[in-house]
């Protein structure tokens with residue numbers, strides 16, 4: 325059996341793993357990254373990238389974003405249409421409308437293309453060794469790190485970065501992350517062509533249908549008249565209501581009084597496929613002796629919006645920062661890496677807390693209808709909801725008690 329020694333080994337070349345490798349390389353630190361797939365590969369996803377992703381790419385290398393915007397596999401999207409259970413629509417532009425707000429937008433790109441694009445940037449980097457079609461099958465703790473067993477090679481590493489996604493075996497068996505159904509969602513995705521009535525400004529659409537609450541049905545526009553269509557519902561709700569998500573999706577597309585009309589001439593261009601979403605509604609231990617968890621392996625998906633790509637990228641960047649600091653201490657023991665958890669939750673904890681609260685509120689359809697009606701008339705509330713989808717820093721506002729007063733009692737301000 326061939327043996328490879330690398331100080332740092334990243335398992336998984338999705339957005340979390342790739343960003344970790346690239347930010348490490350930027351700091352002059354070499355790494356090995358392995359993935360079980362051969363790129364390009366698909367990843368079941370809504371394919372919507374928040375402005376966070378653009379921010380991270382800018383921080384990494386200012387050449388990437390302008391180049392990404394030129395790619396014809398992506399389109400920009402500057403807002404979201406919320407559809408309440410009573411079908412009232414709330415149109416939110418990312419970045420809010422208040423003075424001083426940064427106008428930042430998002431993008432939509434099939435993960436097949438996005439991940440391959442990022443993978444190619446990574447493959448150009450001399451400090452990164454990339455191995456495709458190399459599944460990590462077993463993780464063995466050693467005196468000074470980990471042995472990662474793959475079918476053909478054994479990798480000996482001092483620091484393991486687990487970025488292997490929602491089904492991570494390492495997170496479950498070695499980092500103590502259990503799948504808890506009220507902190508986990510199930511999602512289905514299918515690509516369609518020629519869905520009618522798409523938003524003229526490429527806003528994404530979230531339909532909070534009463535039968536799915538607190539989950540939702542989505543339609544996200546893609547280039548070439550295609551759309552990403554799907555549903556996401558928390559796993560405890562799926563179980564309690566004995567939902568069959570495939571049946572629910574089919575019913576919405578074929579029978580919903582408004583939505584079905586938009587699909588009359590639409591054709592699916594692949595099959596309905598599902599995958600899990602580990603939610604950030606519970607804080608976890610994300611680091612330990614000689615390992616860090618990144619992205620979905622660390623349960624960093626926003627509990628309300630379902631956003632995980634940007635958060636995975638943030639975790640890759642934060643991992644690189646903490647590794648740089650740990651190297652100066654000369655070891656990757658748990659104490660040297662503990663700052664990672666703090667850094668992640670400092671950056672994402674508030675967002676997760678707000679989203680978790682929102683998720684609790686929107687279980688009640690009357691309340692959801694009320695919030696949408698109120699937001700259609702109240703700029704502060706509208707802005708808050710807009711902020712949940714992009715990178716304007718909420719913390720400044722949330723510290724200010726006046727903000728809550730304005731939210732609850734503020735006069736409707738158009």
Ligand SMILES: Cc1cc2nc3c(=O)[nH]c(=O)nc-3n(C[C@H](O)[C@H](O)[C@H](O)COP(=O)(O)OP(=O)(O)OC[C@H]3O[C@@H](n4cnc5c(N)ncnc54)[C@H](O)[C@@H]3O)c2cc1C
Pocket residue numbers: 335336337338339340341358359360361367368369370371372373374458459460461487488489490510511512513554556598599600601618619620621625630631632633634636
């Ligand atoms: C239905 C659905 C819709 C979603 N919609 C959105 C959305 O619109 N916007 C958004 O921001 N987020 C969305 N998400 C969440 C988003 O897909 C994830 O948060 C994101 O992909 C996490 O990135 P990651 O790098 O942590 O993991 P992944 O993207 O899952 O990458 C993990 C990588 O690890 C590899 N791997 C796995 N196991 C092994 C192994 N044993 N050995 C080697 N390699 C391995 C895989 O091949 C893969 O390349 C959605 C998720 C689902 C399921």
